Amino acid sequence: MHLKYFIRLIKENTILKQEITDILYDDSKNEELFKKADKLRKENVGDEVHLRGLIEFSNICKQQCKYCGLRSPNKNIQRYRILKDEILEYAKSAVDMGFKTIVLQSGEDEYYDVDRMTEIIKEIKKLDVALTLSIGEKTYDEYSEYKKAGADRYLLRIETTDENLYKKMHPNMSLDNRKRCLDDLKKLNYEVGTGCLVGLPEQSIESLADDILFFKEIDADMIGIGPFIPHPDTPLKDAFSDNFVLSLKVMALTRIILPDINIPATTAMETLNPNGRIIALNSGANVVMPNVTSKEYRKKYEIYPNKICTNEDPTRCNSCIRNKIKSIGRTISDSYGFRKKNI
Numbered sequence: 001m002h003l004k005y006f007i008r009l010i011k012e013n014t015i016l017k018q019e020i021t022d023i024l025y026d027d028s029k030n031e032e033l034f035k036k037a038d039k040l041r042k043e044n045v046g047d048e049v050h051l052r053g054l055i056e057f058s059n060i061c062k063q064q065c066k067y068c069g070l071r072s073p074n075k076n077i078q079r080y081r082i083l084k085d086e087i088l089e090y091a092k093s094a095v096d097m098g099f100k101t102i103v104l105q106s107g108e109d110e111y112y113d114v115d116r117m118t119e120i121i122k123e124i125k126k127l128d129v130a131l132t133l134s135i136g137e138k139t140y141d142e143y144s145e146y147k148k149a150g151a152d153r154y155l156l157r158i159e160t161t162d163e164n165l166y167k168k169m170h171p172n173m174s175l176d177n178r179k180r181c182l183d184d185l186k187k188l189n190y191e192v193g194t195g196c197l198v199g200l201p202e203q204s205i206e207s208l209a210d211d212i213l214f215f216k217e218i219d220a221d222m223i224g225i226g227p228f229i230p231h232p233d234t235p236l237k238d239a240f241s242d243n244f245v246l247s248l249k250v251m252a253l254t255r256i257i258l259p260d261i262n263i264p265a266t267t268a269m270e271t272l273n274p275n276g277r278i279i280a281l282n283s284g285a286n287v288v289m290p291n292v293t294s295k296e297y298r299k300k301y302e303i304y305p306n307k308i309c310t311n312e313d314p315t316r317c318n319s320c321i322r323n324k325i326k327s328i329g330r331t332i333s334d335s336y337g338f339r340k341k342n343i
């Protein structure tokens with residue numbers, strides 16, 4: 001199918017799953033796809049790249065996602081928690097380096113209850129930054145408390161919209177509850193980020209098309225797409241992995257279908273390709289989320305193996321990524337980087 005026709009269908013709101021799967025199956029027009037996504041990125045969100053300072057504050061997790069190195073049955077990992085004062089130190093130094101958004105991410109760690117979490121949120125909000133949470137599935141009331149305390153955004157990837165695959169990948173979890181969470185976050189007026197993994201065992205191209213349509217259906221404000229990378233200490237250690245191009249295609253299609261949203265060039269992409277984030281920034285992405293914690297924690301937040309920058313410190317990552325962004329003629333945003341919705 002021709003891309004121009006595809007884009008017309010999007011404008012007319014008549015895009016069908018078949019059209020998306022056609023593009024995902026056909027690798028002969030990839031360059032055209034990436035260029036189109038890059039053009040739409042430029043027209044809709046401009047040349048600015050938003051940097052979000054990521055604080056991975058706890059790798060303790062009660063869940064057992066089959067693909068994730070932080071899953072609770074994994075005993076080959078040294079667990080850590082960063083407490084409030086230290087989180088604040090990282091946040092402050094990130095702000096000093098020019099970050100306008102802080103992202104607090106962790107496993108599903110119950111130590112951080114509503115009281116502890118709201119205290120941290122309030123302190124960070126005093127620094128005049130936008131604050132994103134990425135701490136998993138919570139109740140409506142918990143999300144509501146965090147919003148009241150000042151959180152602006154929330155990241156919770158749907159991971160996959162394929163009901164069967166979701167069940168297999170997430171023991172004791174349900175796709176319905178995941179959707180309920182995203183729905184609650186929308187109702188509470190968070191900027192909502194979701195996304196999927198690309199290349200999970202038994203994941204079909206058709207289900208990736210469903211994932212993209214789901215992003216559109218819920219009108220997500222941010223979409224993070226990453227290739228699945230097998231982790232040696234998980235049940236999926238022997239799974240096949242060569243998902244870079246496919247994840248880039250899913251990302252580019254997402255830009256075409258939701259042209260005004262924020263899309264990160266994910267760390268997982270750079271793990272599979274040494275130039276992965278720059279390639280992503282040239283194929284529809286407009287956000288990068290460098291880690292702003294010290295290396296003693298980075299190595300331990302091993303969601304997947306060979307994660308980049310685990311030997312670097314925050315100042316080095318900051319200058320490295322800024323230089324890379326400038327080298328492709330893009331600028332660093334000094335705004336909070338909220339979605340500016342096209343009407």
Ligand code: 5AD
Pocket residue numbers: 067068069157159196197226227228229230231268303304
């Ligand atoms: N490979 C790539 N991404 C992974 N994630 C978890 N495990 C892996 C893996 N093995 C992603 C999930 C999660 C995000 C924080 O990290 O999509 O939402």
Ligand code: FES
Pocket residue numbers: 290308309312316317318320321
């Ligand atoms: Fe960490 Fe380049 S972003 S060293």
